[in-house]
Structures are given as structure tokens and as C-alpha cells.
Amino acid sequence: MNQNKFFLPSLILPIAALVLLTLFKAYSLQSGLRFILPISGYDPVNPISGHYVTYRVDYGNNTCQDDSFKNDQESCICLKLGEAATHYYVPNCQKTLLKDCDAFLKGKCNYGRFEAGVEEYFIPEEKAASIDKTVRKGKSKIKISVTKDGKAIVEDLILVDE
Amino acid sequence: MNKILKKLTLWKNAGLISDSQFESIRLYEEEHSPKNLAAYTVITLGVIVICLGIISLIASNWEDLADGIKLLMDFTILGGLSYSIFRYKETEKKWLLETLIISYFLLILASIGLISQIYNTGGKFYQAAMFWCAITLPIVLHTTGRATTHIWFVATIFSVTSFFIETVSSFKEEEILLSWTYSLLPALMLVISFPLQASTKASLQVFGSTSLFWSVFGFLTGSIFFSFLGLLDMNSEKHSRELLQGIIFVSLLFSGVSVYLSYLQNKKLALLLLIGLGTYSFMFCAHVFGFHSQALDAFLFIVIWFVAGFLFHILESRRLFEFAIVSIGIRFLVAYFQLFTSLIFTAFGLIFSGILIIVVCVFYIKNRDKITRFIGELI
Numbered sequence: 001m002n003q004n005k006f007f008l009p010s011l012i013l014p015i016a017a018l019v020l021l022t023l024f025k026a027y028s029l030q031s032g033l034r035f036i037l038p039i040s041g042y043d044p045v046n047p048i049s050g051h052y053v054t055y056r057v058d059y060g061n062n063t064c065q066d067d068s069f070k071n072d073q074e075s076c077i078c079l080k081l082g083e084a085a086t087h088y089y090v091p092n093c094q095k096t097l098l099k100d101c102d103a104f105l106k107g108k109c110n111y112g113r114f115e116a117g118v119e120e121y122f123i124p125e126e127k128a129a130s131i132d133k134t135v136r137k138g139k140s141k142i143k144i145s146v147t148k149d150g151k152a153i154v155e156d157l158i159l160v161d162e
Numbered sequence: 163m164n165k166i167l168k169k170l171t172l173w174k175n176a177g178l179i180s181d182s183q184f185e186s187i188r189l190y191e192e193e194h195s196p197k198n199l200a201a202y203t204v205i206t207l208g209v210i211v212i213c214l215g216i217i218s219l220i221a222s223n224w225e226d227l228a229d230g231i232k233l234l235m236d237f238t239i240l241g242g243l244s245y246s247i248f249r250y251k252e253t254e255k256k257w258l259l260e261t262l263i264i265s266y267f268l269l270i271l272a273s274i275g276l277i278s279q280i281y282n283t284g285g286k287f288y289q290a291a292m293f294w295c296a297i298t299l300p301i302v303l304h305t306t307g308r309a310t311t312h313i314w315f316v317a318t319i320f321s322v323t324s325f326f327i328e329t330v331s332s333f334k335e336e337e338i339l340l341s342w343t344y345s346l347l348p349a350l351m352l353v354i355s356f357p358l359q360a361s362t363k364a365s366l367q368v369f370g371s372t373s374l375f376w377s378v379f380g381f382l383t384g385s386i387f388f389s390f391l392g393l394l395d396m397n398s399e400k401h402s403r404e405l406l407q408g409i410i411f412v413s414l415l416f417s418g419v420s421v422y423l424s425y426l427q428n429k430k431l432a433l434l435l436l437i438g439l440g441t442y443s444f445m446f447c448a449h450v451f452g453f454h455s456q457a458l459d460a461f462l463f464i465v466i467w468f469v470a471g472f473l474f475h476i477l478e479s480r481r482l483f484e485f486a487i488v489s490i491g492i493r494f495l496v497a498y499f500q501l502f503t504s505l506i507f508t509a510f511g512l513i514f515s516g517i518l519i520i521v522v523c524v525f526y527i528k529n530r531d532k533i534t535r536f537i538g539e540l541i
Contacts, residue, residue, distance in 0.1 A: 015241065
């Protein structure tokens with residue numbers, strides 16, 4: 001068994017792939033611009049990564065207003081730096097509307113909800129219930145790191161228990 | 163080993179083999195037979211349970227350890243395991259190597275979970291499973307361990323099916339299940355199984371035979387769905403129906419190629435596949451084009467499972483053969499309850515069917531040579 005020269009590369013491939021994935025995620029997190037967005041949500045479980053809180057991110061009033069159904073067309077959120085900045089929805093990621101943005105977030109509308117892969121945050125099992133309770137109050141926020149090509153990673157969950 | 167010893171003693175007492183032959187066969191078998199197979203199977207189970215425990219530990223998102231330390235520990239364990247596998251790749255203790263490979267295989271999934279947790283990558287479980295299957299495929303193609311290969315096949319079938327269910331919006335969920343999971347996918351697995359089984363490399367032979375197993379399993383599960391649930395009552399839009407018909411055509415094409423490939427290796431197997439796949443395709447079309455009925459479904463189910471039974475018989479898998487025959491018996495019972503409302507009709511029907519089965523079986527046993535010769539001439 002396993003006499004050929006491809007056996008060692010086949011063993012190393014998964015580790016190499018996982019290291020690359022880790023480095024890519026770490027780089028994306030480090031290199032992006034940081035934005036803080038308000039959220040509200042609930043707590044399900046993923047079989048391999050555990051409890052996570054999932055929430056609805058508030059990007060502003062007009063986000064996905066015309067899309068009550070699942071829309072496969074890519075859309076964007078124009079992001080502006082600064083605590084009091086107003087972000088806005090850009091249908092079909094029209095370049096003319098994105099040129100004044102500090103960064104943009106790519107995603108799709110799903111039944112009136114903008115989804116950009118930042119709607120989940122993994123939390124420790126023992127604190128899951130209390131974090132979930134706090135997030136449901138609707139005052140919490142997320143800190144995201146956005147890359148130049150519009151992809152984002154959630155860096156932190158900022159809990160506001162009021 | 164005990165079974166072989168009993169046989170050897172019988173043959174020695176009957177004068178078929180001498181004392182020295184008895185002794186040399188016994189010594190050979192003792193040296194080459196797998197030692198305490200049950201214990202090793204339990205050890206493998208133990209390893210799987212430990213790996214699941216590690217996955218749960220990661221999933222609990224233990225706060226006492228920093229993310230960097232978690233990642234460092236994870237990659238150290240993976241590195242250690244891959245080194246051990248490479249170190250013991252030529253070992254005589256096959257169970258040790260298989261145990262290490264299974265551990266490595268499952269801990270790769272745990273690592274994906276850990277990275278996803280640390281960097282909050284979100285995403286669906288099937289995406290992680292697809293990534294896992296893709297990066298572990300080379301290992302599966304290099305291992306002779308059946309447990310690892312079976313786990314890989316289950317994960318692949320699950321993740322690809324979930325991918326279609328989540329992303330294809332023009333089909334209903336049950337249409338995706340029946341057109342992909344119970345038609346195209348088993349046909350694809352069947353078509354790759356024959357060249358792989360003919361390979362000179364033991365690991366590819368294992369991959370091929372596992373592929374054949376899951377292909378037959380897929381078709382048989384499909385026959386249960388069609389037969390009992392009748393899920394595919396087509397009322398989709400026209401373009402979906404055309405797409406579905408296209409999928410059936412591709413599945414038929416793969417099936418045709420499979421019959422040809424099996425014909426090159428084993429003519430009996432090819433004949434059985436031809437009958438089985440033909441009947442299954444007819445059952446599929448009966449549902450897609452809306453001419454199915456309970457009686458037709460029951461009849462086709464019995465034909466398909468009879469063919470599967472003979473297939474298991476050819477492949478020398480006695481337990482699966484018995485399972486297929488028992489399933490046919492149960493289907494007979496269900497068919498009579500479905501078709502006849504009166505118990506008296508059901509009773510007479512079952513008695514008649516039982517007598518018919520025994521008569522056909524006795525006829526086959528008495529004329530086995532003639533039938534085999536006749537089939538041989540047909541082929």
C-alpha cells in the first residue's frame with residue numbers, strides 16, 4: 001500500500017490548504033477597513049463550529065426595499081468611515097454610485113434582507129444564552145473588516161446591554 | 163480462524179488432506195488471517211468517538227485558550243498525525259495505519275470548524291463538508307481503508323446534494339433528490355466504479371468497490387422513494403421538466419456506458435445491470451411522465467430488488483443478498499395491503515405468491531445448468 005510518490009503530497013495537501021485558508025482569513029481581517037454596524041438577532045448551533053449568534057445588520061432604510069423575493073443579482077452597501085456616517089444601499093453595485101465610498105460591501109438581497117456573509121458570530125457555549133439575550137435587545141453592534149474587493153469578516157461583536 | 167479450523171479438521175478426518183497439509187494450512191492461516199478483527203473494529207470506533215469529542219470541544223468555543231494557541235495546537239496535532247501516517251505507511255499492522263488515517267481525516271474536518279469559528283467565516287455546513295471532501299480526496303485515493311472511503315463517500319453525497327438543494331431554485335427539493343441523489347449521482351458512481359476496480363492499485367480498487375456499493379445503495383433508496391412515497395408527481399414549469407428529462411438522458415448515457423464496462427469484466431454482471439437499470443429507468447419515467455400506479459410501482463420494486471439480490475450474490479455478499487430477499491418479502495406484504503382492501507384477498511394473494519416463489523426457486527435449482535447455459539448463449 002501507499003508505495004507511490006504521491007502519498008506524501010496527498011498527506012500534506014490538507015494541512016497546506018488549511019494553513020492557506022487561515023493565512024488568507026488572517027490577512028483579510030488585518031488588511032481591511034474597520035466599520036461598526038448596529039445589529040439584532042438570535043442563537044442557533046453549527047455542528048462543527050458550535051454556537052453562533054445570527055443577526056440582522058442595519059445598513060440603512062432603503063436596503064433591499066425593492067427585493068421582497070430572493071435576488072441572485074449582486075448588490076452593494078456603500079460604507080463611510082466615522083461613527084455617525086450614513087451607509088447606503090447600491091442596487092447592482094453601480095460603479096458611479098460607489099466611487100465616493102470609503103469601502104463597499106458585496107452581498108445579495110434575500111427576502112428584503114441584505115446578506116454579505118457577516119450575519120453570524122461564533123460565541124462560547126457557556127455564554128450563548130446571555131449573549132443571545134443581549135443581542136435580541138437590538139442595541140448591539142458588530143465590527144467588520146472590509147477588503148478592497150468588498151468582502152468582509154466580522155472582527156468583533158460589541159454587546160450593548162441597555 | 164475457528165471456521166477454517168473446523169473445516170480443516172473435517173477434511174482431515176474425511177481423509178481429504180494429510181496431517182502435514184493440515185498443519186501447514188493452519189500455520190499459513192494463523193500468520194495471514196486478520197488478528198482479532200472485532201477488537202480492531204471497536205478500536206476504530208473508539209478513535210471515531212475521540213475525534214467527534216475533539217470536534218465538540220472545538221465547537222464549545224473554549225474561551226480559556228487564545229485563538230493563536232488553539233490554531234497552533236490544531237496544526238501540531240495534524241502535523242504529528244500526518245508524520246505518523248507517513249512513518250507507519252509500510253507497517254504490517256494495517257489496523258494502526260487505518261486508525262491513524264481515520265483520525266487525520268476527521269481532525270481535518272475539526273480544523274475547518276476551528277478556522278471557521280476563529281475567523282467567523284459563517285457559511286453553510288455543506289460548504290465546509292465540500293471543502294473537506296475536496297482536500298481529502300488524494301488521501302482517500304491512496305488508502306485501502308474501507309471505513310475512511312465510506313465516510314468520504316457519505317460526506318460527498320451529502321454535501322453535493324445539499325449544495326444543489328440550496329442553490330438550484332428551478333427544481334423542487336424532492337425533484338433534486340430524485341434527479342440527482344437517486345439518478346445522476348448513482349449512475350456517475352457506477353460508471354467510475356468499473357475502471358477503478360480493474361486498476362492494479364489496491365487503493366483504487368477499494369475506491370471503485372465503495373463507489374459501486376453507494377451507487378447500488380442510491381438506486382435502491384430511489385426505488386423505495388418512488389415505490390412508497392411517489393414524490394415525483396411532476397407539476398413543475400416547462401423548462402424544469404425539460405431539464406429533468408435532460409438529467410434522465412445523461413443518467414441513461416452513464417448507465418449504458420456502465421453496462422458496457424461491466425460487460426468487459428463480467429457478462430453476468432452486465433446482464434443484471436442491464437435489467438436493473440432498465441427497470442429503474444422505466445420506474446423513473448413512469449413518475450416523470452405520470453403513468454405510474456401502485457401495482458406497477460410494486461412490480462418494478464420487486465424486479466429491481468431481485469436484480470440487486472443477484473448482484474450481491476455475484477459479488478459474494480451473502481448478508482446483502484439476504485437483506486434484498488427479505489426486503490422483497492416485506493414489499494410483497496405491503497403491496498397486498500395496498501392493492502386489496504379485503505383481508506381474505508390479501509391472504510389468498512400472499513399464499514399464491516409464496517407458492518409461486520417456491521415453485522420458481524425449485525425450478526431454478528433443478529434446471530440451474532440449463533438456465534445458465536441458456537443465459538450464456540444469449541450473452
